[in-house]
Amino acid sequence: MEKVDAALITCSVYNSVAETAKATMREFGVKDYHHQPSRATKLHRKDGIWGIGSGVALEEEPATRFMFYVPRESADGILQGLISECSLQIPGRGSAVCEEVEIAAESSWNREPLKSYDGSTTIPMKSDLSTIVCTVQQGQGNHIARSALDLGVPMPQVTAGEGTGLRDKLSVIRVTVPAEKEVISVMVSAQESDEIFPALVAAGRINELGAGFIYESPGARGVINDMVVRGQHHSASMEQLIAAVDEMKGSADWRRRPISAESQGFRYLNDLVGMVLICNEGMASELVIAAMQGGAGGATIGKQAYSQIQDGKSDISPARESAELIVGKDQVDGIYDSLLSAGLYKSEASGFIALKNVSVACTHLSAPR
Numbered sequence: 001m002e003k004v005d006a007a008l009i010t011c012s013v014y015n016s017v018a019e020t021a022k023a024t025m026r027e028f029g030v031k032d033y034h035h036q037p038s039r040a041t042k043l044h045r046k047d048g049i050w051g052i053g054s055g056v057a058l059e060e061e062p063a064t065r066f067m068f069y070v071p072r073e074s075a076d077g078i079l080q081g082l083i084s085e086c087s088l089q090i091p092g093r094g095s096a097v098c099e100e101v102e103i104a105a106e107s108s109w110n111r112e113p114l115k116s117y118d119g120s121t122t123i124p125m126k127s128d129l130s131t132i133v134c135t136v137q138q139g140q141g142n143h144i145a146r147s148a149l150d151l152g153v154p155m156p157q158v159t160a161g162e163g164t165g166l167r168d169k170l171s172v173i174r175v176t177v178p179a180e181k182e183v184i185s186v187m188v189s190a191q192e193s194d195e196i197f198p199a200l201v202a203a204g205r206i207n208e209l210g211a212g213f214i215y216e217s218p219g220a221r222g223v224i225n226d227m228v229v230r231g232q233h234h235s236a237s238m239e240q241l242i243a244a245v246d247e248m249k250g251s252a253d254w255r256r257r258p259i260s261a262e263s264q265g266f267r268y269l270n271d272l273v274g275m276v277l278i279c280n281e282g283m284a285s286e287l288v289i290a291a292m293q294g295g296a297g298g299a300t301i302g303k304q305a306y307s308q309i310q311d312g313k314s315d316i317s318p319a320r321e322s323a324e325l326i327v328g329k330d331q332v333d334g335i336y337d338s339l340l341s342a343g344l345y346k347s348e349a350s351g352f353i354a355l356k357n358v359s360v361a362c363t364h365l366s367a368p369r
Contacts, residue, residue: 001336002105007075008276008354009082011066012157012225013094014040017086018064021094024085025066026309028078028117031110033068034278034304034320038157040225041145058146063094063157067304069109069354072100077117079125083223089123095155097129097187097222101276104336104353106345108316128190129220130359132197133183133324135161135300136204136212141182147203148186151196155225156186161300164288181212181300187224201266201362208364213300215326215361217274272358273332275325277339278304283349284321287342294338295331299323315347326361 011021025033040063070078075098082096083089103109134144138160145156161181188196197216205211277299279287284301292298304320327335336353344351 001333003102003355004105004111005072006069006101006103006109006111006354007072008099008101008356009066009068009070009075009078009096010099011082011086011094011096012038012040012063012155013066013086013088014092015062015064017093018066020086021064021066021082024081025068025078027085027115028081029112029114030068030070030078031112031310032306032308032316033066034306034322035067036065036159036302036304038063038065038159039141041142041149041156041158042154043146043149058142058149060142060158065157065159069101069103071111071113074114075100076125078114079222080117080119080122083123083125084117084119084121088223088225091154091226093225095187095222095224097131097220097224099131099217099220099356102355104355107352107354108350109352123223125222126189126224127221129187129222129224130190130193130216130218131220132186132188132193132200132214132216134185134200134204134206134212134214135163135181135183136206137210138180138182140204140212141184144184144200144204147200148184148196151199153186153188153192153196156184159183159185159302161302163300164285164292164298183300183302187220190218193218197360197362198266206362206364207266211364213326213361213363215272215274215358217356218359219357266362269326269361269363270359271329272326272361273329274356274358275327275332275335276352276354276356277323277325278352279321279344279349280315280317281319281321283351284323287339287344287349287351288323288325290338290342291325291335294335296325296327296335299325315350317350326358 013021039060088094141158148156161183162179163181206214288299301323304322306320
């Protein structure tokens with residue numbers, strides 16, 4: 001498979017900021033993008049009345065994830081534009097991050113460089129971020145999000161999906177494994193991921209049969225929403241104080257947590273690749289089945305919308321589906337050939353493939369990944 005270097009930009013903002021994000025993408029020359037509704041979660045500290053009803057509760061707010069691919073040399077410019085115009089350096093507004101990827105050369109995407117950032121202020125970005133994505137049964141998403149927030153991880157986002165893989169291979173007992181899934185995405189520093197990843201495995205019991213799947217993709221950079229708790233009455237938020245100490249110490253090592261006994265001893269899958277598949281709505285199931293025949297273990301299919309900033313004729317449907325196939329490095333070419341045979345790039349599918357590094361994953365190891 002011939003590949004082209006690129007960067008994936010993911011801008012996750014509360015809906016009140018979404019129009020500003022779209023205007024910024026238009027200004028910088030982004031031609032098209034995918035977007036997906038999500039639930040952004042945080043903790044809300046309630047005072048109550050005379051102590052009655054006080055405490056900390058999980059709070060959800062509608063949010064939107066914008067995703068688009070750009071040449072690598074354009075990534076930092078559009079990141080700075082989104083951060084500056086949307087004020088994402090302020091906790092409680094959203095995040096914008098970049099991940100370096102490789103795109104299959106036959107996939108259609110905008111390879112033209114974007115407008116350069118000409119702002120007077122360059123906002124510092126974190127350069128050691130990792131993305132952790134956890135897929136669980138429907139109804140368990142808030143539990144994982146709350147577990148992440150309790151660990152100090154800001155703005156877990158929950159989206160909906162439909163699973164394939166293990167359920168399709170259980171024949172008679174497949175009815176006991178629901179197809180509906182929830183996908184929780186968080187961004188953490190590389191220093192923290194060694195503790196947070198096993199803690200989330202333990203929280204979701206991911207190592208048990210049919211419980212779910214979790215993986216980590218390293219090497220991201222950008223600005224993340226540092227709000228964990230809303231309703232604190234201080235001049236500076238706890239998130240701002242933590243960020244200031246991080247900057248003074250040069251890393252987040254000072255707040256590393258000891259790994260609990262229950263999160264030790266998990267067996268992990270390593271040296272993997274994430275194959276990001278995007279296609280027109282109604283085609284993902286067929287393509288994922290073809291990928292499974294080529295060696296993939298399955299995937300969770302999610303809904304996305306596709307928008308063109310500049311109108312033009314295209315076979316790409318406004319309604320799209322996406323799936324992430326987490327596979328061994330030696331499986332990529334075989335799976336790609338199976339997808340080609342299934343019509344990946346035909347007009348009915350208008351498929352797209354991107355590859356990203358996956359450092360570690362965990363699931364029930366008796367089940368195929």
